[in-house]
Amino acid sequence: MQIDGFRGRLITAGHSEYDTARAVWNGAVDRHPRLIARCGDTADAAAAVRFAREHDLEIAVRGGGHNVAGTAVCDDGIVIDLSAMRGVSVDPAGRRARVQGGALWGDVDRATQAHGLATTGGIVSHTGVAGLTLGGGLGFLMRGHGLAVDNLLEAEVVTAEGGIVRASADEHPDLFWALRGGGGNFGVVTSFRFALHPVGPAVLAGPVFWAAEETTEVLRFYRDFAARAPDELGSVVRLGTVPPLPAVPEHLHGRPAVAVACCHSGTVEAGERAVRALRRFGRPLVDLLAPTPYAAFQGALDDTVRHGWHYHWKATDLAGLSDDAITVIAEHACAARSPRSYAAVFHLGGAVARVPRDATAYAGRDVAHHIVIDAAWLPEESGRVAAAETAWARRFLRALRPHAAGGVYVNFLDSDDGAGRVREAYGDGTYRRLAEVKAKYDPDNAFHHNKNIPPG
Ligand SMILES: Cc1cc2nc3c(=O)[nH]c(=O)nc-3n(C[C@H](O)[C@H](O)[C@H](O)COP(=O)(O)OP(=O)(O)OC[C@H]3O[C@@H](n4cnc5c(N)ncnc54)[C@H](O)[C@@H]3O)c2cc1C
Structure with missing residues (x-):
């Protein structure tokens, strides 16, 4: 097979690389494109799009291949694969x-x-x-x-x-x-x-872990701590078992826990001040906050979400961390069976909230916390464990519904989150404006293998 003007690599079912080239981060996604066009430059991507349009092929676009819904790969059509363009x-x-x-x-x-x-x-x-x-x-x-x-x-x-x-x-x-x-x-x-x-290179960063039994108290404390945090302090709460990372003492591996991971982008001294109250709260199992190279911290969680494991996600914006919402989170977070499953609560606000709502298509400017519930299991556990983990994530989301803010971060949507949830991610006004731009730039909806916004 040939594509006019394309100088990258074309991979089809007969090639030895085909199975690795069609695999994405979520190992549960198993699609068989007719053609993978691995682009070397922009001209390759343009040639691949023209070819796909001329031959009326389904198009998927692959960046990092990380999306849980697996939209970077399609059945039968062409994958415009940018994975060799990492400069x-x-x-x-x-x-x-x-x-x-x-x-x-x-x-x-x-x-x-x-x-x-x-x-x-x-x-x-x-x-x-x-x-x-x-x-x-x-x-x-x-x-x-x-x-x-x-x-x-x-x-x-x-x-x-x-x-x-x-x-x-x-x-x-x-x-x-x-x-x-x-x-x-x-x-x-x-x-x-x-x-x-x-930024950095050394920043004050790392997680503090507490036993899962203390989740309610930790989250109530965290709610006020986060609300008062300086803009330089980013934090994410992780609820699940302690991952078996080399930085974490071995005796804690696998223990149900709640962790608050922080990264302060200012000086280490300012970071120390910003996290002082957090690390003094209750009786932490372990406090790993320390001056750390920023790039190393950014990779610290990589092994907790490996390529090829199977995943199913559920997510929602939270109306706030009310006592009732915290009760639901504490009840469900550690009820997963797989030690790989967890939930993460992102703290927004600060500079995110200061950008006017209509300045960009990102719609969650006034939301302080997103939660993503990440069910994860091994490929060989695809029967009962998969069903149990998926059910856990869905149950958890259902229980959170009364505490949801009526929005969701589009990048956390999974394959079973349909058109209604995409609309929910944007709200009516932004969604309509997006549909108009879509009608101008892609009136035939050629790029629909994604969280689709049909032309309007
Ligand atoms: C372990 C993990 C951690 C995550 N952490 C965060 C986080 O901290 N913050 C956050 O915001 N999100 C996070 N996400 C969600 C993440 O934003 C999405 O999964 C995102 O889609 C990943 O981008 P990708 O390029 O790897 O996606 P891919 O799977 O390659 O692509 C997903 C979709 O994006 C579009 N796309 C990809 N590349 C291009 C391109 N070059 N041009 C046009 N369209 C393109 C296509 O529509 C494609 O279907 C995380 C996801 C995972 C799995």
């Missing part, structure tokens, strides 16, 4: 980075930290830059420096016609608005330009 170039004086569309956050952190700089990226370093950014982009730096989309200055986009355009505040501003939260609906982004900020 990052940094302009340290201008505090800017240009990042190719298949890069992972570990690539960005490594290149930018070489200059003592960073931008907001995800909390697991093997997550893709593209999918994460296009949905909004939460991370430890967001309260100080905004979401990933708030740092996005420009994107190079292959359109549904196979053309190449630049989207920024000055060029195609409607497209630029939609790309900052609207997901992969509007084109293939082959490069991003981000603003960078001085």
Whole structure:
């Protein structure tokens, strides 16, 4: 098979690489594309889009391949695979980075930290830059420096016609608005330009763990601690068993626990002050907060969410951490059977909340906490364990419904979250505006293998 003007690698069912090339992070996703077009540059991506359109092929676009719903790969059609496009170039004086569309956050952190700089990226370093950014982009730096989309200055986009355009505040501003939260609906982004900020290299970061029996007290304390935290302090609560990481004492591995992981992006001294009350609260099982290289901290959770395990996620924005919501969280969080399952509560606010709601397509500006319930099990456990874990996540979400804020972060939606939940992620006004931009840039809905916003 050949594609005019394509100089990358074409992988079809007969190739030895086919099975690895079609695999994504969630091992439960098992799709068989007709063709994987592994692009070397933007011209390859444009040629692949034109080919797909001419041959009326289903299109999937792959950045880091991390999305739990597995939308980076499709059955029968073409995967426009950017996984070989991972370049990052940094302009340290201008505090800017240009990042190719298949890069992972570990690539960005490594290149930018070489200059003592960073931008907001995800909390697991093997997550893709593209999918994460296009949905909004939460991370430890967001309260100080905004979401990933708030740092996005420009994107190079292959359109549904196979053309190449630049989207920024000055060029195609409607497209630029939609790309900052609207997901992969509007084109293939082959490069991003981000603003960078001085961070580290050493930051005060790490988790503090308490026994699961103390979840209610810890979460009540955390609610007030987080509400008063300086913008430089990012934190995520993790509820589940203690992961068997080398940094954690072995006798705690596998023990049900609640952890608050923090990262302070200012000086280590300011970080020490900001976390003092947290580490003094109750009787922690272990306190791993310490001056740590930022890039190393960003990779610290990588082994707790391995490629190839099977996953099912449920998520919602929380109306707040009320006592009743905390009771539900404490009751369900450690009821999973698999030691790999957990729930995570992200704390937003700060710079995220200061961006006007209509400035970008990311819609959850006024939400202080997102929860994501991550059921995870081994591939060989795909029968009863899979069913039990999936049921746990669904039950947990149902119980949280009365405490939900009526929104959800689009990047946490799974394959069984349908059109209604995509609309919920944006709210009616933003959704309508996104549908209009979609009608302008992709009227045939060629890019629909995603959390789809049909043209309107
Ligand atoms: C372990 C784990 C941790 C996570 N942590 C965070 C976190 O801290 N913060 C956060 O915000 N999210 C987080 N997420 C969610 C994450 O944002 C999404 O999974 C996101 O889709 C991952 O991006 P990707 O490029 O790897 O996705 P992929 O699976 O490659 O793609 C997902 C979709 O994004 C679109 N897409 C991908 N690349 C492109 C491109 N170059 N151009 C156009 N469209 C594209 C396509 O529609 C595609 O279907 C996490 C996910 C996982 C699995």
